[in-house]
Amino acid sequence: MEFRDQALAARDAAQVLAVTPTGVKNAALHAMADALLACTEAILAANAEDVRTAEANGTSASLIDRLRLTPERIGGMADGLRQMAGLADPVGDVVRGWTADNGLRIRQVRVPFGVIGIIYEARPNVTADAGGICLKSGNAALLRGSSSTYASNLAVVEALHQGLRAVGLPETAVQLVAGPREVTDVMMTARGLVDLLIPRGGAGLINHVVQGSTVPVIETGTGNCHLYVDVDADLDVAYAIMLNAKTQRPSVCNALETLLVHRDVADAFLPRALRGLDEAGVTVHGDERTARVSKAVVPVEEGDFEEEWLSLDLSVKVVHSLDEAISHIRRYTSGHSETIVTDSRTAADRFVAAVDAAAVLVNASSRFVDGGEFGFGAEIGISTQKLHARGPMALLEMTSTKYVVEGNGQVRA
Amino acid sequence: MEFRDQALAARDAAQVLAVTPTGVKNAALHAMADALLACTEAILAANAEDVRTAEANGTSASLIDRLRLTPERIGGMADGLRQMAGLADPVGDVVRGWTADNGLRIRQVRVPFGVIGIIYEARPNVTADAGGICLKSGNAALLRGSSSTYASNLAVVEALHQGLRAVGLPETAVQLVAGPREVTDVMMTARGLVDLLIPRGGAGLINHVVQGSTVPVIETGTGNCHLYVDVDADLDVAYAIMLNAKTQRPSVCNALETLLVHRDVADAFLPRALRGLDEAGVTVHGDERTARVSKAVVPVEEGDFEEEWLSLDLSVKVVHSLDEAISHIRRYTSGHSETIVTDSRTAADRFVAAVDAAAVLVNASSRFVDGGEFGFGAEIGISTQKLHARGPMALLEMTSTKYVVEGNGQVRA
CATH class of the missing domain: 3.40.309.10 (Aldehyde Dehydrogenase; Chain A, domain 2)
Structure with missing residues (x-):
């Protein structure tokens, strides 16, 4: 599927997710965890393929270690999704609310962003983690992993889709973005289709995304x-x-x-x-x-x-x-x-x-300084930028807000 | 002064502003208002110069109306600064705070962004408004107005500087960015020197800034x-x-x-x-x-x-x-x-x-849907983006946060 079609499908899925009750999202996370475990063999087979290619390409041992999956690591991914199900859902929270002198009732309410793009390096576990945090926060995820982990990521996403189907949510809520290197640039400039981009990886990746994006970016950065x-x-x-x-x-x-x-x-x-x-x-x-x-x-x-x-x-x-x-x-x-x-x-x-x-x-x-240690549960990274999120970027930071203004016919004088 | 030198001076000023007590900032706002009124004649003379040039260039009557200052409009700018002094200072507010199981006391505290760049069109009143909202929120302002209002903006900024001097704050807290068109592009890519850019004006200006900036931008947008x-x-x-x-x-x-x-x-x-x-x-x-x-x-x-x-x-x-x-x-x-x-x-x-x-x-x-009507006081615009600020962008939205973590020797197991 072309990126644009994927993004449009993600927008439709986001409209569904925005009004999906917490209980259904949590059931999806558990079903995704179940499916990951049930698909362990298929995921390991796909991963072995990625590892063979990486070894043939002379990839360093430390990179191959990050890329390699084991039954334990797949179990860890499933546990992460179950923990996500246990966290409070920020969507719908009232940030502040008041009644104006003219009787207008005004509330600032947490809502999902819509479509979040994640661009990441050779860690297949990010596929499940990022898919889970996006789903719980009501956002559709467009996951752009490294080509060196494509087979592994695809197998993981197929398991996540089984989980989504099990509770009647659209598979397009979590999509893997395929295609050549240029697709990343298309994603970075898909203003209006993608609401937020989060790069996860080394300084080179982050700089590339920050410099080239017209879509708003959260920089999860380096720590000197x-x-x-x-x-x-x-x-x-x-x-x-x-x-x-x-x-x-x-x-x-x-x-x-x-x-x-x-x-x-x-x-x-x-x-x-x-x-x-x-x-x-x-x-x-x-x-x-x-x-x-x-x-x-x-x-x-x-x-x-x-x-x-x-x-x-x-x-x-x-x-x-x-x-x-x-x-x-x-x-x-x-x-x-x-x-x-x-x-x-x-x-x-x-x-x-x-x-x-x-x-x-x-x-x-x-x-x-870590989402888990701060009690936020899972995080997508530590933001070193000042806009929107600073520090551990957890579920709360994966949301925007909207104002809801209710009246009985008020007009402005 | 070159833009880079201005930006470095702004960073220094921002470090002073970040720890300036609310009372001093409010005194500065009143002194700036006093100075605007005291400088009315000089400002009107400078503005007459801009208007003459605009008329000679065949500028439309409606644009000239936006550009033209009167004693009443200068009075309005001064009133705006005094109202800003009356608003609550968000800097130092504790957004949330808790004590962790290990005894760490963690607080998320509001802090200024640092240096905010404002790029705007031919409205000299924005110079005073933007300077005021930045100062109150503890941010240094780099103001890049239209060349067609340069003389007016310069006269207004000179008055603001009188006010800053009167309370012992650095003039570099509010600076006008001069120079040819290319300076705007330098400003838009001054990552690390400018913390946030806010374009104020029509769709063309906003798109130019959004597309060309590597500095984080808040889009104050169009309303269909x-x-x-x-x-x-x-x-x-x-x-x-x-x-x-x-x-x-x-x-x-x-x-x-x-x-x-x-x-x-x-x-x-x-x-x-x-x-x-x-x-x-x-x-x-x-x-x-x-x-x-x-x-x-x-x-x-x-x-x-x-x-x-x-x-x-x-x-x-x-x-x-x-x-x-x-x-x-x-x-x-x-x-x-x-x-x-x-x-x-x-x-x-x-x-x-x-x-x-x-x-x-x-x-x-x-x-x-307006900062004033929502009870926020002055606003810098209505954000139509989802990142950081959505809706009226008032004093609160001109701040970031930092986590302050206090312990007595805790280390991670």
Whole structure:
């Protein structure tokens, strides 16, 4: 099917979904989960095909690992859909409402966007996750996955369609967008057909979508996250948070990338910190002051501060003041999550007010900046943009609003 | 000054504004209003220059009317700033907040966007209005007005700067962007320097900005507004709302453009409706059924239904059912404001659920869809997009949020 026809079918499906009761959407999510499990064999066979092609193309082992499905991973996808069924449905919520002096009753009500396009890389689990979050929020999904996972994605979507059919919802509520590379560009400029685009993947994909789209985009972005150890920090707290934020899962966007240490606590903190990092297998890219502490320190280069390492690497710098820390963060932040460790209320308040990011943390690990940890359930990503959604983008952020104005014949004077 | 330097100066100003107390911002708004009045003579002289140039260029009388300032209009700009001072400041509001199981205290707090660019046409009053709404919401403003109002805008901004200086705020909080046409394109692609762009003007300007921007845009759009007179309508109510929505101020986006009448009330409603419209000077572009009622009816052409007339013209069509009315609106709506007149709860509920627009009205004139009428005070426009802001875009919609996460050493397991 041509993209335009798919998009028009999605619009029709969106009109159905917008008025589908929560109970029916939840039943669909459970039926989709059942169908995923029932189709495990077919999905694994399709996935094996994708893996063979990827191996023949010389794809890296880590990419193949992201691409490969197992019965456990399919079970995880099904569990994700069942959890989605358990979350509150934001559609229909009244955001605010009042009665005007002239008797008009005005309500701002949550409604789905309509048609949401998701453009993503080689992770077949995104197909089920994104389909589920769109369905629960009443949106039709146009899923544009990587061509390297096409067979897997198709098998997953066929299972999702079985679930939709089981409860009488249109299959066109969740569609896989096929076709050559140019189709992505058609999707990005389908203004009026697609209400919102969400790219999920690396910086290259996100930039391509942001630069080329005329459809509104939510940027789920990179995380160049900083931790500032203040002069008034509890150094045990700082040590625990540093190790957790850097090493608990280094490949994710809320992991730590740069450590800033106030010079007056550098002597007390750095030797222990560098020892701990070394034991955890972290390569420290440090400034001169840091390098004096340990021979293992690699000299930090200016460009390193712009780096989202996503690996067991950490940039470290000693600063003269809270203000210097704030200036450094202002210059290099990607606007994701920034942390201060301090016992000073004044320093914490100043840091929170001055640092411009989706999340600003005081005495806690940035690894908590996550839809699940915030109690929102599943998320489609962490938005680093300021428009519409900032931070974890969960069900609530997958909705728009409309005003409903009810009167008994009011006209404007 | 080059645009990039202006934008960097705006970023610095935005950091000051983000932590400026409400009282200081309100004092600035009053000082700006005082300065506008004190500078009336200089502003009028600059404006006379713009008007002379426009007249020499053969500009239309209606455009010159929009461009021309009078002492009364300058007084209106000053009053607008004082009213802005009286509105609640959204910055710092806690949108939601909770304590997680692990003791983390999490708050979602309203913050300014940072730097907002406004691109607008030949209305010098927008300079003061936009500067005021940005300042109150803690945002630095980069104002890109039409070259035909440059002298007027410059004189207005100089007055605003006097007001900012009077309270010790940086002049760079409100800047006029000068230079040739290409500067607009530089502004539209200044991702990372400008946080949000708002075009204010006709469809041509808005499309240009939407198509060419990589900076996030809020579309304040056109209004192709419909009124559907249901079979269960109170026809007196329908008549009053129709006349009000069409004629009270035909040139604005929430005015009525198309009337849809259920065929079973056409005989009872149309003769009276056409008489009233004729007396009000409205040209009716009607379908065959409508044309049978009055010789004054001009045959409607298919393209007319796409028309935002913005004049004393009205498209009229007789429909067979509520569903046909909804289908027509789905096809032609610009997503602004759509109205049903009915006494049937079932019909009203179905219309409200099925019509996708910023505002859906039952038994009330679409002229009420307005920031002032909604009680929001001043607005920068009516957003017809679904991302971030939909409907009147007032102070609240000029803000983003950040999460503040406070703990005592929590790390993720």
